[in-house]
Amino acid sequence: MYDVIIVGAGPAGSATATVLRRKGYQVLLLDKAQFPREKICGEFISPEIPEVLDRLEVLQPVQEKKPWEIQGILISSYQTVQFKLNFPQVSSRGVPRADANFQGFNMPRFILDEILLRNAGRAGAEVLEGFKVVDLIFQDDRILGVKGVHPEGYRVEFKSRLVVGAGGRNCVVAKRLNLHAGYRWLRKMGLMTYFKGVQDPGRYVEMYVNPPGYCGIAPLGEDLVNVSLVVDLDAIQGYREKRGATVKPQVSSSGPKEGDLSDYFLESLFKNRLVKEKLEGARMVRRLQGVGPLAFRARRCSWDGALLVGDSAGFIDPFTGEGIYHALRSGELAAEVIHEAFKANNFSKEFLQRYDRARTQEFRRKFRICHALQHILYRPWLANRVARSLARDSVLKDWLVPWNP
Ligand SMILES: Cc1cc2nc3c(=O)[nH]c(=O)nc-3n(C[C@H](O)[C@H](O)[C@H](O)COP(=O)(O)OP(=O)(O)OC[C@H]3O[C@@H](n4cnc5c(N)ncnc54)[C@H](O)[C@@H]3O)c2cc1C
Structure with missing residues (x-):
């Protein structure tokens, strides 16, 4: 016992x-x-x-x-407004974050x-x-x-x-x-993968809000970034109907190929020219995984x-x-x-x-x-x-x- x-x-x-x-x-x-x-x-x-x-x-x-280590979050709204939120130097419990020990990463x-x-x-x-x-x-x-x-x-x-x-x-x-x-009004799905070969990963987590949802780019190393996309489950469903029933909301695929959610993922990402610029020349190096409703x-x-x-x-x-x-x-x-x-x-x-x-x-x-x-x-x-x-x-x-x- x-x-x-x-x-x-x-x-x-x-x-x-x-x-x-x-x-x-x-x-x-x-x-x-x-x-x-x-x-x-x-x-x-x-x-x-x-x-x-x-x-x-x-x-x-x-x-x-x-x-x-990162310094803060960059938020980009509909390719129109962009700003940075820098991490505060004092934590919520009053501990100074002057040294790197208490920064985000x-x-x-x-x-x-x-x-x-x-x-x-x-x-x-x-x-x-x-x-x-x-x-x-x-x-x-x-x-x-x-x-x-x-x-x-x-x-x-x-x-x-x-x-x-x-x-x-x-x-x-x-x-x-x-x-x-569940929440009836809130039916989102999250997709994530890694990209390698990013020119300038930077010291910010970058959040791009743009149809069909939003994308987060989190640098993990010199040229490696985590890329996540959150979209409406209905948008995925619509895509699924257009392309045939092979695309399932729960996805785990080995890479971009015709008709699976990797296509949808890349199309959605590159609708945003800022994301496209950021990932220019980089390639997807991890299987795309998804989860939803979130x-x-x-x-x-x-x-x-x-x-x-x-x-x-x-x-x-x-x-x-x-x-x-x-x-x-x-x-x-x-x-x-x-x-x-x-x-x-x-x-x-x-x-x-x-x-x-x-x-x-x-x-x-x-x-x-x-x-x-x-x-x-x-x-x-x-x-x-x-x-x-x-x-x-x-x-x-x-x-x-x-x-x-
Ligand atoms: C797309 C996406 C992006 C996210 N990004 C961030 C982020 O950048 N930063 C952040 O802070 N959070 C992020 N989150 C949220 C974060 O991932 C979760 O909140 C966090 O993992 C919760 O931790 P947990 O320990 O509760 O559950 P989990 O990390 O899910 O761990 C649950 C564990 O339970 C085990 N388990 C499940 N069922 C059983 C069973 N029947 N028997 C035995 N073991 C079982 C699983 O194997 C797993 O190891 C994100 C979530 C999503 C969906």
Whole structure:
């Protein structure tokens, strides 16, 4: 019997495991993947993250991998207005960011997530990779553990006092409890790949808002960039109907070829002349991967004997590049509440609901900004107007930028 079983070893699961182990709990951390593993992501590590990495004692190993340090975000609205948001020199918790330790950077998730996972293992969490959780163990409504498929192929059950759902957007814990709900009005899909041979990757993450959605270019090295595109699922559906049914919204292809989403991806990117100029002479070097619909919410993040952390607790849109921060920080918050639950010997949803409250309190402003952006981004006149105001007005800029105090 474990104290806590964590389903999913992305940033949320690994952070939760590390903090709980440090508090002395017996933790089992399960992931269906073998690490290192790839992840669909813009790979922008926002300026708030290094502080969390520092607390988790992984900042140094991360820095040793020489991530691509950046100074801020460049935003381009409908090829009309362009401005830069530079990272503030003081973090949201008042820590000076004068030295590079506390700046934002870009880093492949392939590397970052493995560092976080191994760190949880070093802290004493029992880590089982290649283990797919398929169901939960219930006693009435209370969750008492998980059922899954061992890497060697046999079925096995593990029991615990608490289960943490950290399985991302398709988290089996949330699904089994029927806690996820979609947004009817917000049906986007994210596509990502790498380009090599970029002349000047620069020190900014560049966000280009332009039909049919927006594109993010995040430099990862001297001539390597991560390119992500977020588009309407209906636009993909329209393309699919035009080209025949071979194009599926869930895509994972090996490169550009007639009739698959790589064609659509490249066509959409190069509709924007600024993106075309940026990627002039560069070539796509990683299979195109996609995920959608992007937005969903959790009706609640606590249950009798269970909590949801990271994406499993809900996701809106990657524009603000805050997903990894939310994953790490929600893991820390959950670990604190779990510690209190053990002290009180109370694992009821009424008690664990204090995690929902702490999470809402901490992220309310960020969630609002994220929602507001969905109403702004896809209306060119409004997006340009907001962009112009932001370019001019530093007070508004400070308020809107999610990583500002
Ligand atoms: C297109 C796109 C671009 C993005 N860009 C950025 C960005 O630039 N910066 C940023 O901060 N965020 C970005 N995000 C968001 C970010 O990727 C997520 O918020 C983050 O990965 C959430 O971490 P997590 O630990 O909650 O989940 P995940 O990273 O998804 O980890 C979940 C883990 O659970 C495991 N798992 C799932 N199901 C099971 C199961 N049944 N059994 C066992 N294991 C299981 C998976 O293998 C996985 O390892 C982006 C998202 C998208 C879609």
